[in-house]
Amino acid sequence: MRRIVFATNNDHKLYEIKKALNEKFEVVSLKEIGFNSEIPEDYETLQENAHQKAETVLDFLGEKFKGLVFADDTGLEVDALDGRPGVYSARYAGINCSFQDNVDKMLEEMTGIENRNAQFRTVIALVNHSSSNYFEGIVKGEILNSSQGNEGFGYDPIFSPNGFNESFAEMSIEAKNLISHRGMAVQKVVDFLIR
């Protein structure tokens, strides 16, 4: 089976992607290749950050590595907040904050705001030593008034995708993957590689 290295330090993402690519590709984690450093994300766009993460790991693997590396950068873009926190979603409540800190801050900032429309956007960078390709996935939905559910990670307990009465944190990984930003972007990667 074809192997792809996934450049993430987020175990939840790793798990989702492993499920999504199950049987099509073998997803290799950073732990498995012996990469133990923080991956930088210094840019102001999802695409540039995704590219930087994937390239950092490709450089680590060196010229002899002939395979593919991919990385995803994801942001929650809230209409009433002019698209914030967007590319800064991981550190919305401050550097080294927890998922819960971010959820609490979002609920507080959205208190009393009627327009709850938001979207998750993922950009995946897929790189090797001769090319880079990008794949975007978007899911639209709304920010709930309080947390619901215990599955998933990040902002999942307060995001409900359009057409569903549950939050992402009330869905199984398989159900989330079918409609999510990451699931959509991964499907485009699969179509590209299997074309």
Ligand code: ITT
């Ligand atoms: P890597 O960069 O190591 O992949 P990360 O957690 O820093 O992991 P991102 O910068 O892409 O990943 O994501 C920013 C934040 O957005 C992340 O910390 C979560 O809080 C949130 N997030 C990303 N994907 C999400 C999802 O599917 N559901 C809920 N929240 C998500």
